[in-house]
Amino acid sequence: MNYDPMVPIWLQVVNRIKESIVTGRLLPGAKLPGGRDLAVQFEINPNTAARVYQELEREGLCETRRGLGTFITPEQSRIDALRERMALDALNRFLSSLKALGMTREDAAAMLNMKEE
Amino acid sequence: MFKLLKYEFRKTAFPKLVMLALTVLAEAAFLYGYFANKEDAMGTAVLFLVLLTLVGIALMGIMSLVILHRDMNTKQGYMLFMTPNSCYKILGAKVLECGLSLMLAGAFFFALAVLDMDLVLRREGVERIWDVFNQMLQTLNTRLEINVPNVLAVICYIVTSWLCTVTTAFLADVISSALLNGRKGNLFITFLLFLVLSYLIGKIVSLVPATGTIQAQFLYQSLISLGFAGLMYFVTAWIMEKYLSV
Amino acid sequence: MLESKNLTRKFGSKTAVDGVTLSLKPGHIYAMLGPNGSGKTTWMKMAAGLMKPTSGEVTFQGEPVGIASREQVAYMSTEPYFYAWMSIRDAGKYYEDFFADFSMSRFKDLLTRMDLEEDLKIRTLSSGMVAKMKIALTLSRDAKVYMLDEPFNGIDLLARDEIRTTILEAAREDKLLLLSSHLVEEMEAIADQAVFIRNGKLIEVRDLEELRETDGVSMADRYRMIFGHGEVN
Numbered sequence: 001m002n003y004d005p006m007v008p009i010w011l012q013v014v015n016r017i018k019e020s021i022v023t024g025r026l027l028p029g030a031k032l033p034g035g036r037d038l039a040v041q042f043e044i045n046p047n048t049a050a051r052v053y054q055e056l057e058r059e060g061l062c063e064t065r066r067g068l069g070t071f072i073t074p075e076q077s078r079i080d081a082l083r084e085r086m087a088l089d090a091l092n093r094f095l096s097s098l099k100a101l102g103m104t105r106e107d108a109a110a111m112l113n114m115k116e117e
Numbered sequence: 118m119f120k121l122l123k124y125e126f127r128k129t130a131f132p133k134l135v136m137l138a139l140t141v142l143a144e145a146a147f148l149y150g151y152f153a154n155k156e157d158a159m160g161t162a163v164l165f166l167v168l169l170t171l172v173g174i175a176l177m178g179i180m181s182l183v184i185l186h187r188d189m190n191t192k193q194g195y196m197l198f199m200t201p202n203s204c205y206k207i208l209g210a211k212v213l214e215c216g217l218s219l220m221l222a223g224a225f226f227f228a229l230a231v232l233d234m235d236l237v238l239r240r241e242g243v244e245r246i247w248d249v250f251n252q253m254l255q256t257l258n259t260r261l262e263i264n265v266p267n268v269l270a271v272i273c274y275i276v277t278s279w280l281c282t283v284t285t286a287f288l289a290d291v292i293s294s295a296l297l298n299g300r301k302g303n304l305f306i307t308f309l310l311f312l313v314l315s316y317l318i319g320k321i322v323s324l325v326p327a328t329g330t331i332q333a334q335f336l337y338q339s340l341i342s343l344g345f346a347g348l349m350y351f352v353t354a355w356i357m358e359k360y361l362s363v
Numbered sequence: 364m365l366e367s368k369n370l371t372r373k374f375g376s377k378t379a380v381d382g383v384t385l386s387l388k389p390g391h392i393y394a395m396l397g398p399n400g401s402g403k404t405t406w407m408k409m410a411a412g413l414m415k416p417t418s419g420e421v422t423f424q425g426e427p428v429g430i431a432s433r434e435q436v437a438y439m440s441t442e443p444y445f446y447a448w449m450s451i452r453d454a455g456k457y458y459e460d461f462f463a464d465f466s467m468s469r470f471k472d473l474l475t476r477m478d479l480e481e482d483l484k485i486r487t488l489s490s491g492m493v494a495k496m497k498i499a500l501t502l503s504r505d506a507k508v509y510m511l512d513e514p515f516n517g518i519d520l521l522a523r524d525e526i527r528t529t530i531l532e533a534a535r536e537d538k539l540l541l542l543s544s545h546l547v548e549e550m551e552a553i554a555d556q557a558v559f560i561r562n563g564k565l566i567e568v569r570d571l572e573e574l575r576e577t578d579g580v581s582m583a584d585r586y587r588m589i590f591g592h593g594e595v596n
Contacts, residue, residue: 005551005581008572040531045392045555048572120460195444198413200461201433362414
C-alpha cells in the first residue's frame, strides 16, 4: 500500500473506501471487515483503522451494529450525496489547477468541450 | 530444568561422539590383539585406552567450560538467556551436564577397564602386562595397586575433583565475563583467580589424613570436592543473576 | 506497561543509553527511531532483561524485568543468535520447549507464507531468510510485548509486505509492539507512535497521525528535522 506520509493515513483510507462505495465496489448494506482485519488489509495501524470507521460513521456512510460488525449504509440517497460531494471536490481541484495556470472558468469550459472522449 | 539439560547435552554432543568412536576403535584393537595373540597390539591398545580415559574425562569438563564461555560472550547467549529461566537453573543445567557426563564417562571407562582386565586375568602368560603396569605405578605411587576397588576409587576421585576444577573455572570465567567485561588483562586476571582458587581447594582437599585404606581416603577427598563444586555453583549463579549482561 | 526510569547504560567511558525515562502503553505500535549507535538496541536489550543497566530500571507491569517478564516479553535481536546445529524446525522446537505462549501451528503457517522450508539448516540460510524466520519465531508467541530490533533488515521489498502484515496480525488492544528500523518509510503506516532517540537520550515521543494533521509532516520528515541538518519543505 502506498500512502502519502504527510497526509493523515486515516483520511487516505477513508477516501479509498469512499471511492469504493461510490463506484459500487462496495455495495449498500455490505459488511465491512473488523477493525483489525481492515488494518491488515490496508497495512495500517489498528488505531488508524478504528479512526477510519469513526470518521465513516460520523459522515453517516457506515453504521456499527453491536455484535454484528460495521456495514455500509443501506440508504442510496446518502451514497448519491457522497458522489455529488466527491464530484464537486474533483471539479474544484480541476478549476483551481487551471486557475493556477492563469486560465479562467470560460477557458476551462471551452477546453472541456473541445476535449474528445 | 530437564529441557535446559537436554540442550546442554545437545551442545556438547559432537566431541563426545568423537571420543566414543575413538574408544570403540581402541577397544577393537585391544580385542584383536587379545584374540589374535598379538601382545604388541594389545599393549598399544591398552595405552591408548588409558590415554582416552584421561583425555575423555578432561574433555567433558573443557567442553562445558567452552560452551559456558560462548553462551556468555557471543550472541548465541541470547538463545539461552532470553528463556524465562533463572541463572541458578541455567548454570545448574550446565553443572549437571558436566557432572552427569563425567559420571557416565567414568562409569563407561570403568566398565571397559573391568571387562578388559577380566579378559586378561583369565589368560595365563599375558598377566605380565599387568605386572609391568603395576611396576610402573609402584615407581610413582607405592600404595596404588591395580584392582577393581582401587580403579573405582581413582575414577571417582578423578571425576569429582575434575568437576570441582571445572566449577572453579566456571566461577573464574563468570567473574571475567560479568564483572571485568571489556577490560584489558581480564583473561590474565581470570586465569590467576582460577589458579589461586584451585590451589586453595587443593590444599584443603589434601588435608585429608593418609590413614586408613586408600579407598577411604579417595572417597573423603571426593566428597570434599563435591562440596566445593556445590559452593562454586552457588556463588557463580549468584554473580550471574546479579551482574551478567549478554 | 513497559517503562524505563532514568535508565542508563555505560560501556567503559561511552554512554549508550543516557537517563531515558519512557513509558510504553498497550494498544500501540511504537517505532523507535535514531541513527546507528543512538542506543535503541541497548534500550531493548535492557528491557528484555538480557542486559543489566548501569543505573535506573526497567519495569514490566510495575515489576522489574527479569525471569517473569521474559515469559511475556518477546524480544527479537537484530543479530542472529541460533546454535550452529539448528535447522528451522529445531529453532521452532526450542521456542516450543521454553515459551508456553509459542504456537507451533502458527509458526508452521508463517513459514509457509514466508516460503521457508523447515528442514533447512539455519547457517545455510541467506540473511533475508534468517530475518524472516526470526520474525516467524517471535510472532508465533502470544506475548504481551513484542520488541523487534530491525525487523526489515536484509529483507527484500516483496517480503517486507509479508512482514508488515504479520506484525499487524500480532497487534491487539492489550499488546504492545516496539519496532526499531533504519527503514523509516516501512513503518510510516503501521506505527502510530514514534520514539526518537539521539546519543542515548530520549528526544520525544510523537503520535504520528497527530504529527501529520497538525504539523503536516511525515515521520520521515520529523526524523530528518531531528537528526539531519537540512530543513524540510
